[in-house]
Amino acid sequence: MTQHRKRNKNLGLAELIAIALGGMVGGGIFTILGISVSLIGNLTPIAIIIGGLIASLAAYSYVKLGLYYKDEGATYSFFKQTYPDSNFLASAIGWFIIFGYISTLALYAYTFSSYAISSSAFADSIWVRKSVALGVIAIFTTINIWSVNGMGKIEDLMVYTKLIILTIISVVLINHGTTDFGSFIKNMTLDLEHSGLFSILIVASLTFVAFEGFQLVINAVNEMTNPEKNIPRAIYSAITLAVLIYVVISIGALFAIPTEEIIKNKEFALASGAGNVLGTLGTNLVIAGAILATSSAISGTVFGSSRQMSVIARDGYFPSILAIRKNNSPQNAIIAMALISSVLILIGGLELILEFGSVTFLLVSLLMAIANFKIRKKTNSSTFVTLLSIIGLSIGGILILYYELTNNWQQMLAIIILYLFLAFGAWRFSRKKEKNHV
Template sequence: MTQHRKRDKNLGLAELVAIALGGMVGGGIFTILGISVSMIGNLTPIAIIIGGLIASLAAYSYVKLGLYYKDEGATYSFFKRTYPKSHFSAAAIGWFIIFGYISTLALYAYTFSSYAISSTEFANDIQIRKMIAIGVIGIFTLINVLSVKGMGKIEDLMVYTKLVILTIIAVVLIQHGSTSFEGFIGDMAMDAKNSSTLSILIVASITFVAYEGFQLVINAVSEMTNPDKNIPRAIYSAIGLAVLIYVVISMGALFAIPSEDIIKNKEFALAAGAGDVLGKMGTDLVILGAILATSSAISGTVFGSSRQMSVVAKDGYLPKWLAIRKKNIPINSIVGMGVMAAILILIGGLELILEFGSITFLLVSLLMAIANYKLRDKTNSSKVLTTFSILGLAIGGVLILYYEFTAKWEQMLAIVVLYAVLALGAWIYSKKNERAKKIT
C-alpha cells in the first residue's frame, strides 16, 4: 500500500458526494436530452436508468480498487499498479483519461455559456458562447488553485442548491405541462413500437458521459476523512441521486416541451421550454439551475482530474512541470487542465466533445473492470458481478462505436485521429520514461 504523508483532511462525506454529483449533474443531462429525444422520444427516462445501471457496474470496480490501492491517481494508478511492466499501456491510460476529463470540462463550460446567454440576443452567437465558456473555466481554475477547503464549501453550496432548483423545475413542468400522465405513457408505448431495443441501448451508452464524475471521489483520497467508509458511500449515493434527478428532469421536459423543440434547442431546451410554460420566471429559474449545475461540474472536474494529471506527470508520462505542487495543491496541473479545455472549446463541436467523452470513459471503465477481475481475490470482489461489469461495459462501448460508424462516420474519424494523437504522445513519453529508468 502507498504511504501518504500526513495532510489536512478537509473533505467529509457531504463534500465528497458534492464532488461526485458536481461532476455528474452538469452539462451532460442538458446536452444528452436533445440527442436522446431525437432518437427514442419518450423512452428517454428508460435509457437514462439503463445508463445509470451501466455506471453502477463501472463504479463497482472503481470502489473495490479505490479501497485496495487508496491512490489519488485513481484510474491511471490502478491500471499502472495492476500491470506494472506495461509502460505504454499505463501512459496511454493516463493520456486517455486526462483528455477524457478535459473533454467533459469543455462540455460543461460550453453548456454553462449556452444557458447563460440563452435568453439574450447573443443566444446563437458561437464565438461569444465560446468566450464565456473559457471565462468560466478560468474562474474555477482560480478557485481550485487558491483553496481546497474553499472549493469544497463552494461545491457543497452549488451542488445542493442546484439539486433543489432542478427538482422544483422538473416537478413544476410536470404539473403545468400540456401532457397528462396517461398521455405520456401512451406516447411512450408508441415510441416503444417505433424504436428498437438497440436504439435504446445506444442512447443508454451515450448517456454514460452524464454519469462521469463519480471517479473524482477517489482523486480526493488524500484529502478525505475515513476513506474506507466514505468512498463507497459517496459514489453509490451520488449515482443513485443522479439517476433520480435525470429521470425527473427528462420527464419534466417531455411533459411540458414539444419533442421537436427539445431537439431543435438541445443546447438550452429546458430554458426555452420552461419559458413557454412558466414565462420569464421559469426561464430564469432553469438558467440559474443550469448555471449552478455546470459550475459545480466544472469545479469538481478540475479538482479531481488535476490530481490525477499530477500523478501521471510525476511518473514521467506527462511533462514533469505538471507534477509541481504548492501546499499539496497541484497548481500547474489545475492551470494545465483549464488551458487545454479552453483550446478544445475553441476547436471542437459540442457533439464531438460529448461522444469522445462517452467512448473514453466507457473504455477506461472497462479496463478498470478487467483489472479488478484480475485482483478480485485481493479486492474481495464478486466474480459474478465483476464479470457482469466487463460484459455490460464492453457492450456499451461496442454500441457507441456502432452508432458512430453508421450515423456519423466523419465524426468517428475525427475521434479516431484524436486517439491516434494521444496514443503517439503516450508512446513518446513511455519511451522517454523507459530510457530514464535505464540510465538511473
C-alpha cells in the same frame, strides 16, 4: 466532475454522497436531455435508467479496487499498481483519464455558455457560444491559479443548492405540463415501435458521461470514516439518486415541453421550455440552475484533474514542466488543462465533446474492470459480475462507435484521430521513461 478539496474532518456517508452527486449532477442533465430526446423521444427516461445500470457496472470495479488499494489516486494509481511492470499501460491510463477530464471540462463550459446566452439575441450563434465557453474556462483557470482554495469553501453549498433548484424545476414542469400520464405512456409506446431497443442502448451509451463523478468518493479515502462500508454505500446511493433526479427532470420536460422544441433548442432545451410554461421566471430559474451546476463542475474539474495531471507528470508520463508546483498549486498543469479544453471547444460541437467524453470514460471504466478481473481474488470480487461489467462496458463503447459510423463518420474519424494522438503520446513518454532507467 466536481472535485472536492482536502478536508480537515472525517467525512461521513452524507458528505460522501454529496461529493459523488456533485460530480455527476454537474450539468449532465442539461447537456444530455436535448440530444437524447432528438434520438429516442419519450424513451429518454428508460435510456437514463439503463445508463445508470451501466454506471453501476462500472462502479463495481472502482469500489473493489478502492477498498483493496485505499489510494486517493484512484483510476491512475489502481492501474499502475495492478500492472507495475508496464510503463506503457500506466502512461496510457494517465493520458486517457486526463483527456477524459479535459472533455468534461469542455462539455461543462459549453453547457454553461449555451444556457448563459439562451435568452439573448446571440442564442443561436455558435461562435458567441464558443467565445463565452472559452471565457468561463479562463475565469475559473485564473481563480485556481491565484487561489489554492479556489471555490472550495462554497462548493458544498453549490451542490445542495443546484439539487434543490433541479427538484423545483422538475416539480413545476410536471404540474404545469399539458401531457397527462396516459398520453405519455402512449407516446413512449409509439417511440419504442419507431426507435427500438437498439436505439435506447445507443443513447444510454452516448450519455454515459452524465454519470461520471462517482469515483471522486475514492479520492477522499484518507479523510472518510469507515471506508469499507461507506465507499460502496456512497457510490451506489449517489448513482441511484442521480438516476432519480435525471428521470424526474426528463419526465417533467417531456410533460411540459413539446418534443419538437426540445430538439430544436437541444443545447438549452430546459430554459426554453420553462420559459414557455412559467415565462421569464421559469427561464431565469433554469438558467440559474444550469450556471450553478456547471460552475461548480468547471471549478472542481480544473482543480482536481490538474493535480492528477501533475502527479502523472511527476511519474514521467507528461512533460516534466507540468509537475512543477508553486505554493502547492500546479499552475502549469492548470493552464495546460484550460488550453487543451479550449482547443476541443474550438474544433468540436456539443455532440463531439459529449461522445468523446462518454467513449473515454467507458474505455477507462473498462480498463478498471479488466484490472479488477486480473486481481479479482485479492479484491474478493465476483467473477460473474466483473465479466458482466467488462461485457457491458465493451458493448457501450462499440455502440457509440457504431452510431458514429452510421450517422457521422467524420466525427468518428475525429475521435479516432484524438485516440491515436493519445496512444502515441502515451507511448512516447513511456519509451522515454524506460530509456531514462536503462
